[in-house]
Amino acid sequence: MSKITGSQAIVKCLHEEGIDTIFGFPGGAVIDLYDELLDSDIKHVLVRHEQGAVHAADGYARATGKVGVALLTSGPGATNGVTAIATAYMDSIPIVVFTGQVPRVLIGNDAFQEVDIVGITRPCTKHNYLVSDPKELVSTIREAFYLAASGRPGPVLIDLPKDVVASMMSFPEKKPIKMQTYQPTMEPHPGQIAKACKSCLKAKRPVLYIGGGVILSNANKELTELAEKLNTPVTMTLMGLGGFPGTNPLSLGMLGMHGSYASNMAVAKSDLLIAVGARFDDRVTGRLDAFAPHAEIIHVDIDPTSISKNVDVDIPIVADCKHALRAMNSWFDDSKQFDAETTRDKHQPWVNQVQEWNEKHPLTYREEGDIIKPQYVIEVLNRLTKGDAIITTEVGQNQMWAAQFYKFNKPRRLLTSGGLGTMGYGLPAAIGAKLAFPEATVIDVAGDGSIQMNIQELATARQYGAKVKVAILNNNYLGMVRQWQELFYNKRYSATIMEVTPDFVELARAYGAVGLRAKTKDEVEPVIKEALATDNLVIMDFAISREEGVFPMVPAGKATTEMLLV
Amino acid sequence: MKHTLSVLLQNKPGALSRVTGLFSGRGFNIESLCVAETLDPKVSCMTLVTRGDNSIVEQITKQLHKLIDVIKVTDITEGEFVEREMVLIRVKAEANTRAEVLRIIDIFRGKVVDVSPTTYTVEITGPESKVKAVIDILRPIGIKEIIRTGTIAMARAPKK
Incomplete structure (x- = not known):
């Protein structure tokens, strides 16, 4: 059998799994693989931070039901992905993350950009591998995809020493995967x-x-x-x-x-x-x-x-x-x-x-004249998109208002970090979903705090024409923590006031996107209409009532019948 | 309650660390842990002693089973089993106590494996209770150092 390089084998494996889009960021340890990608028809989406790559792969996976793939370099590339891997782990999302690793002879030597990513991600992956023998590369990748997607899905990481990827190997034929130690129970008793x-x-x-x-x-x-x-x-x-x-x-x-x-x-x-x-x-x-x-x-x-x-x-x-x-x-x-x-x-x-x-006691809120209520923004989004948009969220009040007031009628329409509660999830996840479904309306419901955690991905969205709409519910606060401080800490707002936030409309412009702002209730609907009609990446900045809370609320540790109502 | 778990797992780098990481990450405790290759060099057997009520041990068993490298988990405390632990004890043995130490070791069917002018190093094998008993008796004489292997255990073969 003719031999191929590890890079070629990896690309062939991706084809085998039906992967057409991957998200990543290059570096020295994965440069061979990137060289190979240039000649392949797999679309590589260059993110601006590795966390964005893994979140985008996760958003792609949640929206499609297929396995999402991210490719990161060794060391800081890999560690930057850890939060997003843990996010996928907590929500059981099928992704495969490839990380570069220093050549085998240098492992353990504190080499440049070396980190024990297999050790670091052991508790936040479904399983992970360090490929220490080129002969095992192909079978490992196949097993990884099988593990990620089957049973209770989850992230699987494959660490690839640079010399393994560069070595020559045969490409065995694919056989059905059978694992002695892993047989999820599908059929009920x-x-x-x-x-x-x-x-x-x-x-x-x-x-x-x-x-x-x-x-x-x-x-x-x-x-x-x-x-x-x-x-x-x-x-x-x-x-x-x-x-x-x-x-x-x-x-x-x-x-x-x-x-x-x-x-x-x-x-x-x-x-x-x-x-x-x-x-x-x-x-x-x-x-x-x-x-x-x-x-x-x-x-x-x-x-x-x-x-x-x-x-x-x-x-x-x-x-x-x-x-x-x-x-x-x-x-x-x-x-x-x-x-x-x-x-x-x-x-x-x-x-x-x-x-x-x-x-x-329906889900409700109090109107206050001209002031924009965040719940109203979500209601208008729901109405104008007929409840059929793909909604991603950041984490905090924005997430809860979206969950309460958008009426999701179909699965895979709400992409949100539930278990880990990762601020900064929404924008890269929206990009992943939009690239999977270019025709769909994809909206990231964000807060002014969390949008800044991965705002650099606006450039990724622009570069790949992922025309997502970002709706920032802007209260100049880290609203959810502020709400707890209001209710349980005597209104002592420790470190929750965002004294400086960027002008999001100007920021949109800086990224080549469209920025829109609504300051009064009347402006909400026209802004959303314009955003939906605009054939570009759009940021909507809604100046919402600053101290609005999320209700009902069950204080932590109380019975769920002890709700604080509106 | 004390539970002794027998865990068969793949003999791969990192497999042991997946098990110990699971215990530390989920706040389970490990009293002792012994691991070595089985007849099949690709498979290791681990004897793990832990403590917890039934629901905790059930959760531990399930979580262990969920690890991809784990082949089989048996709570052998559920049935009849034999357990053994070995201990090496370096005990003070000066002119006035040398004979007494030898007598005690003899009672516990231990062996002296190293001798110095002031110490005996003895080897005792048995269930955890016996190891504890011997330590309690030798302690007043003066134990200088002690190394225990932790428990290994095996379910009894069916009698029929």
């Missing part, structure tokens, strides 16, 4: 499914609590079928938004710390909680002993470690969400015990009760 379904029939006050797993396994159709079949209200985690249509009458929106009143009340009063692809995060449960205290709990998750980690589960189902939901739907379809009409009638009083809660 039929006995557990029957048990779960029987519980659903017994329940009077059931609630479906769904998370990112529903989106990752593309189970939204099966989930909607189940919810409607059982006439059961659905509440979503931040990661689960879009897994069930936000405008469906059974949707309660988000639950937890900033969840809707109806969501938190429904969970607290439920007698059956059906958790699907969610992990009982502390931002969802609040005080654990007060979370769903009367409910029997069914938990569907592909990762056994998620089950009974925080909350004791009565009926665990280890499986892919899609497979498990499909099995539940078929069980009901085939069962003589199940009658759609009876079930609907039986649950109707509960559904009415939940809707009553929703009418009593």
Whole structure:
């Protein structure tokens, strides 16, 4: 068999995996691979900071469901990517990150731009590799892509010593990957499914609590079928938004710390909680002993470690969400015990009760004359994009307002750093999503604080024609921390006042983008309309009411029924 | 409660560090850890002693199993098992105590493996309780140094 270089082998592997776009930043350790990329048809997107590369790959992966790929050089290139790798890890996003490494003989010598990135990323990757033998390069890459995308997805890192990439090797034919030590359980146990379904029939006050797993396994159709079949209200985690249509009458929106009143009340009063692809995060449960205290709990998750980690589960189902939901739907379809009409009638009083809660305390805000309310900005964005844009967010108040007031009807429309809460995620993720779907409207909902964490990526967006729209909800504060300080620290605003922020309209201009500003409520709609109609990268700067808070709010450590309302 | 876990894992660089990193990262404790190659040189066996209630040990077992390099995790405390630990003890052995030390070692079926004018170095093997007993008895005489291997354990073979 003829031999090829490591660089050629890597490019062939990318082709094999159907990768057409990668995000990266070159350096000495990966210069051979970059040389090879010049002759390949793989589109390389040159970011301005490595964190942006990995976030962009992550945004690409969340929007498409495919594996995102980033390429970084050794040392600082690799360490700059770590925050973004941890972001993907916490949200179970399939990405493969290639990092350069010094030649094998120099490893451990404190060589120039050397860092033990495999050691550094061990706790924030699903798995990682140092390729120490050229013969293992191809099989390692194939295994990495398989691991990233299968089971509970996650980031996989491959560290590539420079001399390994430069050496000659054969390119073996691809065979199905079988790993002795890794066999995720896809199919649910039929006995557990029957048990779960029987519980659903017994329940009077059931609630479906769904998370990112529903989106990752593309189970939204099966989930909607189940919810409607059982006439059961659905509440979503931040990661689960879009897994069930936000405008469906059974949707309660988000639950937890900033969840809707109806969501938190429904969970607290439920007698059956059906958790699907969610992990009982502390931002969802609040005080654990007060979370769903009367409910029997069914938990569907592909990762056994998620089950009974925080909350004791009565009926665990280890499986892919899609497979498990499909099995539940078929069980009901085939069962003589199940009658759609009876079930609907039986649950109707509960559904009415939940809707009553929703009418009593809907997600809302107080108007204040001319002043721009951030929630209003999101409502207008929702209306003008017909709820069908891809929304990325930064982290903090902007993220919560977007989650509360944009009605996500489809999966993969909200790209947000849920688990790690990474400020600076939104803009590079938006670029990744826009390059995957050039025709889609992609909006980064940002705050004036977090947008500055990766604002350099405006240049990347311009260079590759990623015409995303950035909506900055500008309050000259680090708003979420300020809100906590207002409520729990006696209004002592320590380090949350942004005394200096750039003029974002001028800044847009400096990057060759379009800058628009709204200072009053009347100007919001025209600005958004203009932004959407503009065929360019646009920054919208909304001067919002400065001390607006995110409500409802469950103070950390309190029961989720102890909500501070508007 | 004390649990002894037997973990089969791939004998690869970094595999051990994935296990120890998991324990430190998630706040689990390790009382002792012993690892060496099995008959198959590609596979290592690790005996790991940890402490926690059932839900913690369940979580530890699941998390270990989730590591890609881990092949099998068995909580051998769940059934009958044999455990052994070896300890090397350097104990003061001067004219007035030399005979007594030898008698004690004999009772515990230990061996003297090194002798100096003022010390004996002895080797004792047994379950953790025996090792503890011997240390408690020798302590008043004067232990100068002690090295323990940590526990290794194996489930008992089925009797039928």
